[in-house]
Amino acid sequence: MEDVSTSTPSTSFAGSLRGTLGNYAALLAALVMMVALFSYLSQYFFSANTFLTIANDIPAIVATSVGMTFVLIIAGIDLSVGSVMALSAAVAGIAMLQWHWSLAMAVLLAMGVGTVTGFLNGAISVAWRLPSFIVTLGMLEVARGAAYIATDSRTQYIGDAISWLSNPVLFGLSPSFLIAILIVVAAQLVLTRSVFGRQMIGIGTNEEAMRLAGVDPRPVKILVFAIAGLLAGLAGIIQASRLEAADPNAGIGTELVVIASVVIGGTSLMGGRGSVINTFFGVLIISVLEAGLAQIGASEPTKRIITGCVIIVAVILDMYRERRRSRRA
Amino acid sequence: MPLFHGESLGKTYITPVLSHVSLELNEGEVLALTGENGAGKSTLTKLIAGLVHPTEGRMHLHERPYAPASRHEAEKLGVRMVLQELGLIPTLTVAENLMLGRMPSRLGFIRRSEMNRRATEQMAVIGLEGIDPRTPVGKLGVGHQQMVEIARNLVGDCRLLILDEPTAMLTSREIDHLFTQILALKRAGVGIIYISHRLDELQQIADRVMVLRDGRHIDTKPMADVVQNDIVRLMVGHDVSEERKRPIHETGPVALEVRGLGRGKVVRDVSFTMHAGEILGLAGLVGAGRTELLRLIYGADAKDTGEIHLEGSETPARIASPMAAVRKGIGLVTEDRKSQGLLLPLAIRINATLANIKAVSRQGWLRPAVERGQVGKLNEALGVKSHSIDQPAAELSGGNQQKVVFARWLHRDCKVLLLDEPTRGVDIGARADIYDQLEKLADAGKAMLMVSSDLRELMQVCDRIAVMSAGRLVRIFKRGEWTQQALLEAAFSGYLATQAPAQ
Known part of the structure; x- marks a missing residue:
């Protein structure tokens, strides 16, 4: 979190590198330890194959988690992302299959659909001063229903026209993964270097104080939800490319994985504190855990129990880390 | 024992x-x-x-x-x-x-x-x-x-x-x-x-x-x-002269005029004029409507009646929100700086540039070096005691926190400053710094409206003191006209005929 709110005044590159590594050290260490553990437990784990599988597995979650990080920083929450993914993919799928749109146009359409739902989430909660929890819970249902209508409740097979997005192109990495990395970097820059990012952090810290300082919180909040929707729309396409189809049941429960990843990355549910890079590590931790457990032959129920425990322990550890840091400061 | x-x-x-x-x-x-x-x-x-x-x-x-x-x-x-x-x-x-x-x-x-x-x-x-x-x-x-x-x-x-x-x-x-x-x-x-x-x-x-x-x-x-x-x-540890004599100085043109401002029973038909370079005190009992008046002028609450005119203009200014007030050059130092003034866990630097982020950014992107330079200068001018401008506001003492709030409005360079109990919970040393700062601001031609429950403070700092009682502005005293007794009598006057100032 230091990188966004109390960054050290390091002007030299070495200094800033040290500061940056310091912020990510704990999560990085946890990740390395997990990789070491699974490599010890399974002789097949430590291989390029495993890591490439993970890398091409996570882009949809990464994109959605970046949006969720922004939403949590302004002390909101977005429960609708899973449904919005399905709806966006559904609409894009219909556009490609029935209206014969190109993939590029369909991607834009999906992002547009996502943006509109996100905008509605933000605008409604701002206009009527409703908790975003409730508004996005409503949107979760609405978007899912709309996805069923759009696809006539059937999985729409799209095929090669979309699947190449998730196939390896560069060193075994897919276009989706490269897009996800690009999103992470851009979002971290926006968060730490832009006026919009600063306003997000300020609003999450103390909205009333921001208002009295002459900053209107409303457009910032609406924009944050719109961005979260846009990224969920993009994630819908990415997921469709992996499934080679638009599935109206896609993304059920995704919001929970996404929130868990963001929180493991140290973003506060109370707002005002968060980092996109750390969210990325949070996603990696969950996916390495899942891949590792699968490789050592853990059953699905066992996997879920262990993942749940890791989420809770990670947040407890982060709380201690944060407390020690604020005492030292 | x-x-x-x-x-x-x-x-x-x-x-x-x-x-x-x-x-x-x-x-x-x-x-x-x-x-x-x-x-x-x-x-x-x-x-x-x-x-x-x-x-x-x-x-x-x-x-x-x-x-x-x-x-x-x-x-x-x-x-x-x-x-x-x-x-x-x-x-x-x-x-x-x-x-x-x-x-x-x-x-x-x-x-x-x-x-x-x-x-x-x-x-x-x-x-x-x-x-x-x-x-x-x-x-x-x-x-x-x-x-x-x-x-x-x-x-x-x-x-x-x-x-x-x-x-x-x-x-x-x-x-x-x-x-x-x-x-x-x-x-x-x-x-x-x-x-x-x-x-x-x-x-x-x-x-x-x-x-x-x-x-x-x-x-x-x-x-x-x-x-x-x-x-x-x-x-x-050394002598401090707490008694200060503020010279009577020339005030400039009208900066802000309030005509018949009212909201419910809290603020009733308040009219007054403020001049550039003037510190106007606002005295009254708790519940007399002082904070509420400031919030009305600032657009933080909606007014029922009345008009606000800026810089002698005959067209009333439209101030429907704090955002509009800030755009029109009005700033507010809130009574409760912890919950309404500052972003406590965030750096001094961030708190100080909040109201004028344009000055430290270009096309939506922050310019850290520019920000550091400007905040560093402000901190020095105000005498904020801190390790660095990256220190969270929460770690500062009350007086230094208040100076950071001041820094924000200096950075914004507003024309009218509304101050609600600016020295509450501030120690004597820092209080003197704040009085100095008010004087400098007055010299620079700002108009200030200052609420305080400390009459001695108002008498020491202000050019004029307006007294509110039970929502009404009952009298405005000029420097030299007031005594503690007279100010108190005015503050109580609104309650004599009616009821005790409950709530």
Whole structure:
């Protein structure tokens, strides 16, 4: 979190590198330890194959988690992302299959659909001063229903026209993964270097104080939800490319994985504190855990129990880390 | 035999904040505890009240070793502390707050009428029988909330009472009630430790005065033997002339004019004019509508009637929100800087540039070097004491926090500045810095409207003082026309014909 709110005044590159590594050290260490553990437990784990599988597995979650990080920083929450993914993919799928749109146009359409739902989430909660929890819970249902209508409740097979997005192109990495990395970097820059990012952090810290300082919180909040929707729309396409189809049941429960990843990355549910890079590590931790457990032959129920425990322990550890840091400061 | 005895008490976090402080308190004695912010007063009293555990030293109560593990344990032994931060639950009623933990009940159900009756009795003790015990605390003004907090601590057995800046938000009438109550407690043999910055109060109420500086005990003297200047010298370590004479200076053209401004019964038909380069004071009792008037001008609340004109213009300015006010060159220093003024966990740098982020960004992207330069200069000009401009505002003392809020409006360079109790909870040294700053701002042609409950402060700083009473602006005094007596009479005038200033 230091990188966004109390960054050290390091002007030299070495200094800033040290500061940056310091912020990510704990999560990085946890990740390395997990990789070491699974490599010890399974002789097949430590291989390029495993890591490439993970890398091409996570882009949809990464994109959605970046949006969720922004939403949590302004002390909101977005429960609708899973449904919005399905709806966006559904609409894009219909556009490609029935209206014969190109993939590029369909991607834009999906992002547009996502943006509109996100905008509605933000605008409604701002206009009527409703908790975003409730508004996005409503949107979760609405978007899912709309996805069923759009696809006539059937999985729409799209095929090669979309699947190449998730196939390896560069060193075994897919276009989706490269897009996800690009999103992470851009979002971290926006968060730490832009006026919009600063306003997000300020609003999450103390909205009333921001208002009295002459900053209107409303457009910032609406924009944050719109961005979260846009990224969920993009994630819908990415997921469709992996499934080679638009599935109206896609993304059920995704919001929970996404929130868990963001929180493991140290973003506060109370707002005002968060980092996109750390969210990325949070996603990696969950996916390495899942891949590792699968490789050592853990059953699905066992996997879920262990993942749940890791989420809770990670947040407890982060709380201690944060407390020690604020005492030292 | 002393009621309480503390021997070379100390508390070290990372660095010592208190070391080798010894004190004795007798039954029926008021010991004044004073010192600049950060001198260790709060830490010392929190040790006694069981909120903080000492890292060195011993304590005795009634000649028996005393080491409370918690505030609860201290309270069981009759040691109570009224904290500076209000510990009330705003959504519960006055009675519920007073009786929290000891509500009269039958079969688990609260006996509401019995509870309200007892609460009324308790409020009457401090002269607030006019408040309905069924009122939610959040609906009361800060001053009344403070009185409820004090009343709560007088419930049950109380042998040693610690009051931390109890009068910071009270009107003089409420202070009188409080002092009467303190005298009654003295007669009942209660030992009282009284923390305050207000030296005139200490002289009125205290038997002995103890001065702390930088976590050390400087001196303890009988109150009768010292004059105010002695105490100030002990606190600061050198002479400070608190009495300042502000020259009458020329004021410029009209900066802001308010015509018939009103909102409900809180602010009624208020009209006045402010000039560039002028400090206009706003006096009145708690609940007279001063803060509310500021919020109306600032667009933080919607007005029912009236117009605001800027810079002599005949067309009324449209100020429907704080955003519009800031755009039109008005700034507000809020009464409660912790919840409304600052982003506490964030850096000084971020807090200072909030209102004028355009000056430190280009096309939506921040320019860190530019920001550092500008904030560094502001910090230096204002004398903010901090490790760096990256230090979170939460770690600063009250006075330095207030300077950061000032820095924000200097950075914005607004024409009209609305100041709500700008020196509340600010120590004498930093207070002088703030007065200097106000003067500089006036010289630079800003118009300032300053609310304060400290009449001496207003008389010292302002060119004119407007007095509000029961929502109306009753009179505007020019420098030279006022006396403390006249200002007070005006402040009470609105209530004489009608009712007491409840809420």
